[in-house]
Ligand SMILES: Nc1ncnc2c1ncn2[C@@H]1O[C@H](COP(=O)(O)OP(=O)(O)OP(=O)(O)O)[C@@H](O)[C@H]1O
């Protein structure tokens with residue numbers, strides 16, 4: 001069984017969808033952000049604050065490669081920025097992986113992230129208006145990398161179950 005990689009912007013649902021997919025497929029889910037936090041015994045928030053984003057991006061690459069080298073099947077939920085640094089987008093194209101971009105619109109992302117932004121350092125201090133502007137620009141810059149995924153699953157207006165079904169259809 002190939003490894004399944006879910007990617008996309010913060011709030012597109014990687015962690016939520018991966019947990020459900022993991023139950024259905026009975027394959028363990030590893031969230032890259034949580035894996036990094038356990039390995040370095042720091043939260044993402046404190047890594048950004050104390051060590052800086054560049055240090056975080058190096059750790060993110062290192063631990064993404066470590067997960068890809070696991071021999072057993074796993075579902076990997078990437079961080080929102082993972083495909084956009086350190087040539088990680090090239091790793092989405094491997095024959096031993098299914099990479100899936102959960103594609104959400106700016107409106108969906110703003111609606112979801114405005115409810116829960118405190119643990120997301122890139123947007124934590126932004127108002128809803130600033131956040132919309134930031135996400136619009138950021139998503140535009142990042143789309144090239146996200147679109148390197150082997151499959152694209154639109155998630156707007158879909159329930160968690162509907163998105164999981166779409167992914168199962170791709171894997172079938
Ligand atoms: N249909 C849906 N599918 C997925 N998530 C949804 C849906 N509706 C609401 N949500 C909510 O959207 C929020 C963001 O989802 P989640 O944390 O899984 O995103 P993420 O892509 O893992 O973000 P991050 O990159 O910041 O870790 C969660 O609070 C989740 O419950």
Ligand SMILES: O=C(O)C1=C[C@@H](O)[C@@H](O)[C@H](O)C1
Nearest residue numbers: 010033044079080081120121
């Ligand atoms: O979009 C991003 O660059 C990030 C998303 C999160 O998953 C974390 O990996 C971190 O907050 C950075």
Ligand SMILES: [Mg+2]
Nearest residue numbers: 014015031077
């Ligand atoms: Mg997540």
